[in-house]
Amino acid sequence: MERTAEIILSEIKECLKVVSEKLSELEALQAVNEEPAPEPVPQPEPVPEPVDLDIDLPAEYEAPVEEPAPKPEETPAPIQEEVTPPEEEMPVKGPAVLDVVTRSRAWEIDMPGSPVANILSAISLNDRLLFINTLFKKDPALFQDAVKDFNAMDNLQQALDYIAANYADWNLESDTVYRFMMAVRRKLN
Numbered sequence: 687m688e689r690t691a692e693i694i695l696s697e698i699k700e701c702l703k704v705v706s707e708k709l710s711e712l713e714a715l716q717a718v719n720e721e722p723a724p725e726p727v728p729q730p731e732p733v734p735e736p737v738d739l740d741i742d743l744p745a746e747y748e749a750p751v752e753e754p755a756p757k758p759e760e761t762p763a764p765i766q767e768e769v770t771p772p773e774e775e776m777p778v779k780g781p782a783v784l785d786v787v788t789r790s791r792a793w794e795i796d797m798p799g800s801p802v803a804n805i806l807s808a809i810s811l812n813d814r815l816l817f818i819n820t821l822f823k824k825d826p827a828l829f830q831d832a833v834k835d836f837n838a839m840d841n842l843q844q845a846l847d848y849i850a851a852n853y854a855d856w857n858l859e860s861d862t863v864y865r866f867m868m869a870v871r872r873k874l875n
Contacts, residue, residue, distance in 0.1 A: 717796070739783050791858055791867075798871035805833050808869040842874050 688861070721761040727755075746851050802808045814829070832852075839845050847854060 726869055743815065791863055798868045798875055800872065801875065802869075802872045805869050805873045808872045809866075813865055813869075816862060817866050821856060822867060836870050837873060839874060845870055845874060 799808070806814075818824060818826050818829045822832065835848060836845055839848070849858070858867075
């Protein structure tokens with residue numbers, strides 16, 4: 687016997703009818719077994735207790751007086767000294783070392799960071815390469831010797847004297863010198 691589409695469709699309808707009847711029976715059983723959930727009983731909101739404002743305070747008690755908040759202190763701008771040109775005009779290739787040392791530089795004012803026992807620990811690898819290539823004429827040994835000398839110093843003035851004596855060609859206001867001197871200050875402060 688050949689099954690046609692009509693026969694298959696009628697079989698599917700018959701199965702759906704049986705499933706629908708079983709579903710109705712299950713829903714009826716579930717409705718019988720379920721008890722209706724009790725409705726929640728509304729709880730009255732708690733009423734705060736009245737506060738007695740007539741409190742007897744000791745005679746020596748005084749109500750705290752609010753003082754106005756202190757105004758933040760304004761930090762005055764650093765005073766910059768005027769540099770007077772010498773009476774005699776001398777040809778100078780760059781700023782004199784002592785003139786540069788007497789002026790205020792950012793690395794002398796800025797906070798250097800946490801103290802270190804060795805300057806090398808305050809200098810990243812990239813900065814080491816930058817310092818060797820720009821400040822120490824591409825000579826790593828010169829860099830190592832300078833760092834060893836700076837590590838042996840006790841204060842920043844010794845470092846400035848050392849720079850004036852050995853590295854007079856440094857531009858003490860450049861970014862590279864700033865970064866190097868901040869590492870030196872972390873050791874010497």
